[in-house]
Structure formats: structure tokens, C-alpha cells
Amino acid sequence: MASSIRVRAVENGGVTSLKALVRHPMxxxxxxxxxxxxxxxHFIKVLTIAHKGKNxxxxxxxxxxxxxxxxxxxxxGAKKGDELTISWVDNEGESDxxxxxxx
Amino acid sequence: xxxxxRRGFLKGMLGAGVAGFALGSGIVPLRxxxxxxxxxxxxxxxxxxxxxxxxxxxxxxxxxxxxxxxxTMDLPTIAQNGAVVPVTVETSLPNVTGxxxxxxxxxxxxxxxxxxxxxxxxxxxxxLKMAETTDVVAVVISDGKAYKATQNVKVTVGGxxx
Numbered sequence: 001m002a003s004s005i006r007v008r009a010v011e012n013g014g015v016t017s018l019k020a021l022v023r024h025p026m027x028x029x030x031x032x033x034x035x036x037x038x039x040x041x042h043f044i045k046v047l048t049i050a051h052k053g054k055n056x057x058x059x060x061x062x063x064x065x066x067x068x069x070x071x072x073x074x075x076x077g078a079k080k081g082d083e084l085t086i087s088w089v090d091n092e093g094e095s096d097x098x099x100x101x102x103x
Numbered sequence: 104x105x106x107x108x109r110r111g112f113l114k115g116m117l118g119a120g121v122a123g124f125a126l127g128s129g130i131v132p133l134r135x136x137x138x139x140x141x142x143x144x145x146x147x148x149x150x151x152x153x154x155x156x157x158x159x160x161x162x163x164x165x166x167x168x169x170x171x172x173x174x175t176m177d178l179p180t181i182a183q184n185g186a187v188v189p190v191t192v193e194t195s196l197p198n199v200t201g202x203x204x205x206x207x208x209x210x211x212x213x214x215x216x217x218x219x220x221x222x223x224x225x226x227x228x229x230x231l232k233m234a235e236t237t238d239v240v241a242v243v244i245s246d247g248k249a250y251k252a253t254q255n256v257k258v259t260v261g262g263x264x265x
Contacts, residue, residue, distance in 0.1 A: 072228035
């Protein structure tokens with residue numbers, strides 16, 4: 001199965017700009033389906049971006065983050081060719097992880 | 104396409120599918136996940152279940168936030184679709200360690216908060232759901248103090264209903 005995370009990281013002038021798109025339903029627990037049953041909450045709780053084993057960004061998400069969440073952040077101290085690890089875990093214990101190379 | 108070529112094509116697809124499945128269920132990705140799955144045990148359940156902006160800030164950071172004009176928020180003033188509202192926050196405040204996004208009229212105000220370690224710029228862009236026309240509040244922790252900025256978004260179609 002393809003990874004649920006799509007990442008693009010670009011280094012420019014010492015600052016790395018990272019854009020990540022995760023495929024996830026992000027159900028809030030407030031929405032009902034067509035039969036009137038509440039769709040249980042199912043959302044990503046924590047997403048981390050690590051560079052050389054150190055977290056450079058940690059997102060703590062609640063159910064109010066949109067479906068298929070998008071995140072952009074910027075950090076210093078990385079260079080072109082470095083590898084980043086992006087991982088998430090949701091409220092049902094599912095998780096995924098991917099690596100990306102800074103361009 | 105001749106029938107024979109079609110057979111070959113299908114066979115190839117099947118092979119690729121099996122290989123993909125083997126990879127997906129195999130040892131390699133599992134090991135990666137086990138090694139890097141983030142720890143959600145610190146996730147602040149209570150803060151994410153608190154209605155009201157000020158109460159949530161108090162619950163999350165244990166302090167009150169003062170208004171600041173050094174926080175730049177970039178978001179639409181009118182959102183056609185409340186399910187996807189792009190919100191960007193940037194600040195010129197020094198020594199930022201955290202950024203939080205709150206939606207005042209959502210059932211639970213806190214939408215997301217971000218840990219900003221040293222070396223990471225105080226910038227974040229995220230997409231949020233909001234139920235109705237509401238204030239969006241950005242909270243920035245700078246030098247251990249909390250600052251906030253507010254902007255109103257007019258939502259024409261809510262993002263939390265069915």
C-alpha cells in the first residue's frame with residue numbers, strides 16, 4: 001500500500017520549508033452518516049517531523065483539523081539531501097511513517 | 104490491443120499487485136512504524152475537550168494570553184466551505200516554543216497546537232474545520248508568556264454538521 005503521507009521539503013537559504021499532506025478521514029465524532037448513525041471520532045492525534053533523530057516540529061491535532069490534513073512548517077539547520085522522517089498516530093492507535101529527502 | 108497482449112498486461116498487473124501486497128504486509132514497513140510511531144500519551148485530552156477560548160488556553164498552557172499585534176494570521180474572511188479553512192500563523196515574537204489554533208464557536212475550541220523546538224521558525228499553516236461564522240484565535244508562547252491574535256471568519260457552509 002502506498003504511504004498515506006505525501007511530503008515535499010525544499011531547502012532555500014538555510015531554511016527548509018516542508019509541506020505535508022496526509023490521507024486520513026479525520027472524523028470529528030459529530031457527523032452522522034446517511035442512516036443517522038454517528039460516525040465515531042477518528043483523527044490523527046500527533047504528527048512529528050524528525051531530522052537526524054530530533055523532532056523539528058510536533059503537531060498535536062484535534063478532530064477540528066480538516067479531512068486529509070495539510071501542514072506547512074519551516075525550520076533551520078538542515079541541508080539539501082538530508083532525510084526527514086514524518087510520522088503520525090491516530091486515536092485508534094493506527095500509525096504511519098515515511099521519509100523524505102530535502103530538495 | 105490484441106487479446107494476447109492484453110493477457111500479458113493483466114498478468115503483469117497481477118504480479119505488481121502481489122509484490123505491492125507483500126511489501127505492504129511484510130516486515131520492512133512494520134519495523135519502520137514500530138521504530139518511529141509517535142507517542143500520543145502526552146496528548147492533552149482535557150484541553151481538546153474544553154469549550155471556550157479562554158478556558159482552553161488556561162487548560163492547555165496554564166496561563167492567560169494577552170493580545171499581541173506581532174502575530175500575523177492569514178486566513179480567508181469569508182470561507183465558502185467550513186470543512187476546509189486554510190489558516191496560516193506567523194509571528195515576529197522571540198523564542199517561540201508553541202503555537203495553538205482555536206476556533207471559538209466549535210464544540211471544543213482547541214483545533215491544534217504545535218510544539219516549536221529551537222531552530223524551527225514560528226510559522227505554521229494548517230487547514231481547519233469550523234461549524235459556523237466564528238473567531239479564530241492564534242495563541243503563541245513566546246519567552247514563556249502567552250500572546251494571542253483573533254480574526255473572524257464568515258462561514259457560509261458549516262464543516263461540522265452532517
